[in-house]
Amino acid sequence: MAYFLQLVFAGISLGCIYALIGLGFSIIFKASEVINFAQGEILLVGAYIVSAGVFLWHLPFLVALLLGLVTTILIGLLFERFVLRRMIGRPTFSILMITIGLDTILLTLVLVAFGSQIIPAASPFGVNSGFNLAGVHIGTNDLWTIGVTILLCAGLFYFFRFTRYGLAMRATALDQEAALAVGINVRGVYAMAWGLAGGIATLGGVFLAINNLAIDPTLGGVALLAFPAIILGGIDSISGAVVGGIIIGLALDITAGYESYLSNFLGAGFHDIMPYLLMILVLLIRPYGLFGTRKVERI
């Protein structure tokens, strides 16, 4: 039982990380209906800068974190301003591919700058610190992850619900033309969405790195697991991203914890594809996700 509870706790914590990463996708999608395939590598850049800041350049953690946040926010803003703005009106295919182009460039830049060396995860607390509760190890990093996710979601909820800018973003997502007609600065909304998503990517990257104890260039690929999370929850829903993230985290950790009992049948690495299997299942039954707007078109 303690083993199961441990898996559940670790799963929730991991799920919060996926939720954080997924929020980055959701915000951009909400504002501009673009799926940003480069989000994983923006996260990688952020995580590398924070870790390199602490371990290679010997900066205090908070300064390194700030540096990472500023970098990824800038990447988001610049990409939106100089690339995506010129792509308005182009087919989904082109826009999706252009984010893949950014993805390739960012990953390669990280490889050129840091090689494939593994850098320890930067963390303001001991990576293994924590306490035991009823036989379950509660890690400080897990508590921080869950806490930050809750805070960020509450903040985003407040932002979207009660602020001018949040309202502008929702209006733009609903109907771009109408938003323009009532004087909303649509360009500003897009820039804000990309900046926000860039910042969130660094946060997600730092927590993902702490969870993995170290970072290497494959971290951006791990972030792809946020796709099942956001599709599960509904791609345009903030709370959906969180619920989807937690479901994916739980499914992944519990499968990983018990798959060894079935290893003759399942082989190795089944937990890695569990989120994707869940996602395909959900897409078959409810393509708009559990909480999403019912608008995904089918033939």
Add this chain to the structure above:
Amino acid sequence: MSKFSATKQVLAKAQMPGRSLNTSRWIITGILLLAIILFFVTASDDWFTIVNNVLIAAIAALGLNVLSGYTGQISLGIAFFMAIGAYTAALLGGAPPTLPTDPQGLGLPFIIWLPAAGIVAALVGALIGPTALRLKGFYLAIVTLALVFIGQYLFMNLHAITGGSPGRTFPAPAIGESIFTQQNTLPLLGLALTPGQQYFLLILPVLVLAALFVHNVIRSRAGRAFQAVRDHEIGASIMGVNLLQAKMGAFILSSFLAGIAGALYASYNSYIVPGYWSLALSIEFVAAIIIGGVASIWGSILGAAFVFGLPQVIDHFQLLPQPSTTGGLSSGDLNALIYGALIMLFLLFEPGGLIGLVRRVQGRLRRPAHTKEEGGDPAEITDLSPGATTHI
């Protein structure tokens, strides 16, 4: 009657402006043939390795272009279908196992396993298609991305077929007693052929056949349905195009070509680990068709040459240091940077890719007076102005 046929002819001419330049077309074909023969006679085996791999990649790029370029369905799953083709070839053509731990093989000739590789990949495509193709746009991209990961898991674990994570050997084509991996003598002419030359003689005709086939399909009723689906789904549907049928057709043809390319690649490189069929491979093919030219046969070939040939050429001349763990620019990195940047630049400024660039230059050379006509894409909206109804 004669009047009718005359109008028809005029129409045909108007549709194909290239017809009036028949002689120049023949000259180009002649130069191309001459170049191929010259290359075949003089090139070293290193160059054959580069060119053969590019030709194989061109077959798969052609397949992806049918699905993404002509039909407009975004797929990141091409690596998966290439792997299906490769492992079909291995299972049918591989040597029967000598040890109980060896992967399976039936030892059939390549006349069977090469087409079978395409057919099995097409069948798998037909199985997955109805589920995947119900989704549009990026949803299809994400599902095909999931397919690559599920494939990786399967290939790692199906030891009997794939050899598990250490990988397995793949069969080489053989005609009679002559296996392609050895030097063989051509029966009538007495020419000694290296393995690279023999593979070249197999791969080039396959590519030419594939290109001709795609060229003809695109100009057929089915091909026009593909393009109608890409340009406007609802419009196509109203015109009587069966959307699912058209998408399935493109998906199956694309899987077939990917399967053939996978089998050829595996056979030519003789040993492959399952990790090779990764998302990165799929993305390289996407890069290839965007850089070469979306919805273009020559574009697929040019793009494959660019993405899959360039790093090898850079390595061949040792222009850059080998990859290291401490960072620094290697040829692979440079290539990735170049194609990442080119994806963005081409999509921004020349959505037609390299082939679009070539056509633009050709148009300017032919009619210097009407330079403006050929240039800009009328569908391009560069800025968000009030009244624009489109979303990013």
